[in-house]
Amino acid sequence: MIRKALGIIFIVIGFIFASVSVSSHFREYSATRSIVVGFSDDPFIDVECINYHHCPCHLNFTLNSTCKDKHRHGRGIRVTNNLDETIKVEVDCSKGNFTTTFFLQPGESEVVLKRRGCRSSTFIVTAKWNGGSARIVKSCGCGHNEKC
16 A cells, blocks of 8 residues: 555656656846946037027027027037937927937037027937937036026
8 A cells, every 4th residue: 555655656746747847948038227327538429518608500400490599598418429320319308398309420419409498407318229229317507597
C-alpha cells in the first residue's frame, strides 16, 4: 500500500515537473524611467531666453509676427537644433492661448516671441524626432511692464 502511494506521489510530481517546463522563453521586456537632464554647454536642443526692446526685423518670426505689431518689447526664446536630424518643435505658453509648431533642420534656429495672449514668460518646448522626443520647460522671468 505504501509502495502504491509513493508511486502515485512520484507520478503526480512527474506530471507537475512536466507541466512546468525548465526552459523558458523570454519574449518581451518593457520598462520606463524618468531622468533629469543637466544643462551643458553643448545641448542637443538648445532653448535660450531672449529680450527685445524694439521690433527685431532681422529675426525669423513665427506666428505671422511682423514689424508692424505694436508689441515691440518683451520676452521670447530661441530654439536651436544641434541634432543630426530634423526635429518637429512645438512651443506653448504655460498660461494662455499661445502655440506654434515648426520644423528645424540640423543646425537651424528659430526665434519665438511671446504674444499678447500669453500671460506667462514660461515656455514649454516639445521636440520630436525619429526615435525620440524631449519636453523642455524654460522660464524667462518677467519682461518689460509684466507682473510675475
